[in-house]
Each structure stands twice: as C-alpha cells, then as structure tokens.
Amino acid sequence: xLARPIVAxxxxxxxxxxxxxxxxxxxxxxxxxxxxxxxxxVYPIGQALxxxxxxGRRVQVKVGISGTGGGFEKFCRGDxxxxxxxxxxxxxxxxxxxxxxxxxxxxxxxxxxALTVLVSQQNTFLQCLTVDELxxxxxxxxxxxxxxxxxxxxxxxxxxxxxxxxxxxxxxxVEAVLDVxxxxxxxxxxxxxxxxxxxxxxxxxxxxxxxxYLGFAYYREAGEKVRAVAIDNGAGxxxxxxxxAVSGEYEPLSRTLYVYTSEQRLREExxxxxxxxxxxxxxxxxxxxxxxxxxxxxALADAREKLAQVTPGxxxx
Numbered sequence: 001x002l003a004r005p006i007v008a009x010x011x012x013x014x015x016x017x018x019x020x021x022x023x024x025x026x027x028x029x030x031x032x033x034x035x036x037x038x039x040x041x042v043y044p045i046g047q048a049l050x051x052x053x054x055x056g057r058r059v060q061v062k063v064g065i066s067g068t069g070g071g072f073e074k075f076c077r078g079d080x081x082x083x084x085x086x087x088x089x090x091x092x093x094x095x096x097x098x099x100x101x102x103x104x105x106x107x108x109x110x111x112x113x114a115l116t117v118l119v120s121q122q123n124t125f126l127q128c129l130t131v132d133e134l135x136x137x138x139x140x141x142x143x144x145x146x147x148x149x150x151x152x153x154x155x156x157x158x159x160x161x162x163x164x165x166x167x168x169x170x171x172x173x174v175e176a177v178l179d180v181x182x183x184x185x186x187x188x189x190x191x192x193x194x195x196x197x198x199x200x201x202x203x204x205x206x207x208x209x210x211x212x213y214l215g216f217a218y219y220r221e222a223g224e225k226v227r228a229v230a231i232d233n234g235a236g237x238x239x240x241x242x243x244x245a246v247s248g249e250y251e252p253l254s255r256t257l258y259v260y261t262s263e264q265r266l267r268e269e270x271x272x273x274x275x276x277x278x279x280x281x282x283x284x285x286x287x288x289x290x291x292x293x294x295x296x297x298x299a300l301a302d303a304r305e306k307l308a309q310v311t312p313g314x315x316x317x
C-alpha cells in the first residue's frame with residue numbers, strides 16, 4: 001500500500017530537480033570570460049588581443065572603455081579582471097582596492113605612447129608650442145584667444161578638445177604639463193571633453209582654431225586632415241615619433257601604458273593566466289598593428305619575468 005505514495009514522491013522530487021540540472025548544464029556550456037575595462041588609449045591593444053585570444057577558444061574577452069579612473073573603480077569592486085591604464089595607479093586607488101580586500105595588485109607595462117598634441121590641417125600658423133605655452137592653452141584661466149599665446153597669431157577663440165576627467169590621459173597631461181608649468185594650475189573645463197579619443201579627433205579635424213591631445217595611435221588613425229604639433233621642452237621643437245618617444249627626446253609627453261590585475265586572480269584563474277601568457281607572446285606584433293610603440297627589449301623581458309614569478313610553474317616565454 002505504501003509503494004505508490006513513495007513512487008509518487010520520488011517522481012515529484014526528480015521533477016523538482018530537473019530545472020537545477022538544466023541550469024547547471026548551461027553553466028557547464030558557458031564560455032570562460034576575461035573582463036577588461038579602463039583606458040580608451042589602451043583599448044585598441046586590449047581589443048586586438050581579445051580578438052586573437054578568443055579565436056578558436058571557448059572564451060569571451062570583454063573590453064570596455066570607462067577611462068583609467070573608471071577602470072580602477074571597477075577593478076577594486078571586483079567587476080573586472082584587468083584594469084587598463086594610461087598612467088600608473090594612484091595611492092588613493094591602491095588604498096580603495098585594499099579596503100575592498102584587493103591588496104595584491106600587479107602592474108604590467110604593455111607599450112609606450114607619445115601623447116600627441118594635434119590641430120586641423122586648416123590651421124596654418126601653429127607648428128610648435130613650448131611646454132609653458134601648451135599649459136597656457138589648456139589651463140583654467142589661461143589663454144582664451146590664439147593671440148593671447150603669441151601676439152602674431154590670429155585673434156580667434158581657442159577651441160580645446162580633450163579627454164574627460166576620468167581619463168588617465170587627462171591625469172597624465174595635468175601631471176606632466178600643468179603641474180610642472182605652474183603651481184596650482186588646473187585643467188580648463190570649458191572645452192569639448194570625451195572619453196573616446198575618436199570623438200576628439202573628429203572634433204578637431206574640422207576646426208581651424210581647435211587644438212587637442214590624445215594617444216599616438218588615435219593620431220595615426222585620424223588621417224590626413226590633422227597634423228601633430230611639435231613640443232619644445234627647452235631643447236628645440238620635437239615631433240612625436242616612434243624614435244623620439246623611445247629615445248626620450250619627446251618630453252614630457254612620452255609615457256608607458258599599463259594593465260593591472262591581482263596576483264590571486266592570476267594564481268586561481270587558468271583562463272586569465274592563459275590570456276596573459278598569450279598577450280606577452282603576441283604583444284610586439286599587436287603593438288605594431290595598433291599604432292603604438294613597443295616596449296624596449298629589457299622592459300618586455302622584465303614583464304615576462306614578473307608574470308613567471310607570480311604564476312609559479314608557468315614558464316616565461
């Protein structure tokens with residue numbers, strides 16, 4: 001007499017368990033993920049590596065643009081695996097991560113950038129700026145008209161195009177140019193700001209009295225309607241090129257680009273380790289394709305060695 005109730009209960013229990021099995025099955029079929037976010041300057045590098053790495057693998061590599069500062073915020077919250085940055089991490093950002101339990105941050109350089117000041121080809125007067133003049137153009141309370149920079153230049157309003165305040169490029173420009181040129185200088189806020197360097201390039205190329213700064217790769221992609229402005233840091237006017245960036249002549253606007261992750265993530269997540277190993281195998285070719293400048297051989301070797309040290313048992317390439 002008890003057989004039927006027992007069978008019925010067993011069947012009901014199995015039916016209740018089926019949705020769980022289906023969900024678990026979906027989990028097993030779901031590709032692994034690597035999540036990258038941060039600098040728009042580093043974005044082309046991350047995107048190129050993501051496409052190459054995902055080819056033939058069951059893995060999704062998601063690459064976002066929220067600016068260097070926004071990337072670090074997401075990284076500290078645990079929302080992403082890799083923060084892409086066009087400057088070094090700040091002490092305040094390290095402290096924020098530590099408060100959230102992320103204390104083992106690892107920094108890896110990926111490329112050299114020559115931060116480029118550019119104008120439209122319609123601009124016929126601006127060829128070179130001293131660092132002080134560059135600061136005067138972009139600082140709050142500075143020059144409003146080109147004739148304020150040099151009397152012989154047009155009496156026309158200066159239209160500035162620049163990255164947003166969350167951008168590492170913005171932070172780097174403030175530190176390398178404004179902080180050096182004058183105590184208490186701050187970046188002007190009446191310009192055309194964007195976290196997308198492509199939008200900056202589009203804006204300035206049709207503006208005869210506009211001026212912008214952005215990453216070297218975006219300048220290279222912007223086409224023949226724009227041109228770079230040489231910078232005089234006291235030793236004459238120097239244009240941004242691969243050679244001047246690597247040699248250190250193009251100062252103070254040469255900089256290193258980075259990615260950051262945590263040592264714990266690298267040790268625990270196999271897909272993330274595979275991505276980093278792949279990245280440093282393919283990095284030189286990818287950097288050339290994206291228009292940035294390869295790390296010097298010694299810096300690349302040091303980065304590979306660091307990767308080997310934080311992932312024991314994984315050979316350095």
